[in-house]
Amino acid sequence: MDGIIEQYEKYVMPTYGRQPAAFVRGQGCYLYDEEGNAYLDFVAGLSINNLGHCHPAVVAAVQEQVAELIHTCNLYYTRPGGELARLLSESSLGGKVFFANSGAGANECAIKLARKYGRDLAGEGKHRIITLENGFHGRTMATLTATAQPAKQEPFKPLLPGFTYVAPNDLVGLAAAMDDSVCAIMLEPVQGEGGVHPLNSEFLQVARELAGRHQALLVFDEVQTGMGRTGKLYAYQHSGVKPDVITLAKSLAGALPIGACVAAPPYSDVLGPGTHATTFGGGPVPCAAGIAVMRELTAPGFLESVDARGEYMRSMLRKLQDRGLVTGVRGLGLMNAVDLPEPRAAEVAGQALAAKILLNNTSANTLRFLPPLIVEERMIDQVVEFLETALSV
Numbered sequence: 001m002d003g004i005i006e007q008y009e010k011y012v013m014p015t016y017g018r019q020p021a022a023f024v025r026g027q028g029c030y031l032y033d034e035e036g037n038a039y040l041d042f043v044a045g046l047s048i049n050n051l052g053h054c055h056p057a058v059v060a061a062v063q064e065q066v067a068e069l070i071h072t073c074n075l076y077y078t079r080p081g082g083e084l085a086r087l088l089s090e091s092s093l094g095g096k097v098f099f100a101n102s103g104a105g106a107n108e109c110a111i112k113l114a115r116k117y118g119r120d121l122a123g124e125g126k127h128r129i130i131t132l133e134n135g136f137h138g139r140t141m142a143t144l145t146a147t148a149q150p151a152k153q154e155p156f157k158p159l160l161p162g163f164t165y166v167a168p169n170d171l172v173g174l175a176a177a178m179d180d181s182v183c184a185i186m187l188e189p190v191q192g193e194g195g196v197h198p199l200n201s202e203f204l205q206v207a208r209e210l211a212g213r214h215q216a217l218l219v220f221d222e223v224q225t226g227m228g229r230t231g232k233l234y235a236y237q238h239s240g241v242k243p244d245v246i247t248l249a250k251s252l253a254g255a256l257p258i259g260a261c262v263a264a265p266p267y268s269d270v271l272g273p274g275t276h277a278t279t280f281g282g283g284p285v286p287c288a289a290g291i292a293v294m295r296e297l298t299a300p301g302f303l304e305s306v307d308a309r310g311e312y313m314r315s316m317l318r319k320l321q322d323r324g325l326v327t328g329v330r331g332l333g334l335m336n337a338v339d340l341p342e343p344r345a346a347e348v349a350g351q352a353l354a355a356k357i358l359l360n361n362t363s364a365n366t367l368r369f370l371p372p373l374i375v376e377e378r379m380i381d382q383v384v385e386f387l388e389t390a391l392s393v
């Protein structure tokens with residue numbers, strides 16, 4: 001029989017630039033290959049394994065639920081769906097939740113909600129959606145259209161009509177793009193896939209003000225920043241700017257597929273019966289896992305420790321900057337990145353793999369660090385020591 005990698009090469013579409021590593025087991029901050037080698041994971045499934053691999057509370061919740069009830073479809077009610085929706089609503093905007101299966105699915109819901117909200121309010125003309133250059137919202141056609149990165153969009157044109165792109169933190173550009181035909185401004189509070197760029201709070205405040213003035217929804221894509229990644233449960237809580245809609249996914253169900261679109265009260269009934277659906281959405285197993293995740297994230301001191309470890313990581317990375325090994329250090333909580341003086345980020349990620357450390361590069365110059373939120377200082381030290389050696393040559 002072919003090995004794991006050979007099977008992928010033969011039978012799986014080549015849409016991902018995978019690193020040459022196959023894993024069979026995960027525990028805490030480590031993944032293990034077939035030979036039992038341990039890899040320190042600073043990718044965490046791209047911010048999915050926020051509680052680490054196979055967290056006991058998630059495993060127990062899934063095992064219990066999977067033995068009870070796996071799926072019913074959304075023609076019926078189940079306890080975990082309602083309970084997870086309550087936890088998300090009460091911890092964020094109030095209002096109601098639509099469950100999807102992915103980040104793109106959550107954003108599709110937000111886009112459709114915004115379009116219908118605009119149409120209900122003022123007719124078809126109120127349909128424009130403003131998103132930010134360098135942003136990332138997913139790979140379906142609507143979310144790709146929202147993803148203002150020409151290289152990702154080009155092969156799939158024509159895209160959806162009615163999207164306008166503005167540069168991040170460009171107050172003048174945002175004001176110029178706004179009028180009453182806009183139904184939503186949609187943005188990531190920290191641009192993740194674009195290289196971990198936090199938006200400044202003045203820009204978020206102006207977006208809030210302009211959205212209000214033009215009766216448009218302010219939608220924050222918290223797919224990557226949500227669920228404690230930045231040291232608060234949701235990144236919008238750093239800025240004091242409250243959006244009308246947030247979208248979540250990634251680590252929400254402890255690494256099972258889920259997405260969620262949470263809309264604040266006046267907007268949470270815009271999508272009525274028959275307007276939106278997905279067969280798997282809000283299934284009892286991922287929702288049971290999500291309830292366990294919420295319990296862990298909201299345990300006393302958990303988010304404070306994320307903040308402290310993030311601060312520690314940046315302080316260590318700044319030492320590399322002082323020595324000229326990296327040119328920029330930025331981030332929030334445990335969502336951090338460094339820029340390299342040379343376009344060597346992919347090469348350094350490859351060297352890291354050889355050193356049994358998993359790192360991710362978002363561009364030729366930028367390395368992004370998304371460790372599990374349970375990461376320990378000694379693990380951060382190990383990664384910084386590796387970088388010091390790799391970047392010194």
Ligand SMILES: Cc1ncc(COP(=O)(O)O)c(C=O)c1O
Nearest residue numbers: 102103104136137138192223224
């Ligand atoms: C901010 C943001 N939005 C949306 C998505 C898309 O999520 P998914 O890959 O689950 O569709 C991602 C994925 O990286 C993301 O980072």
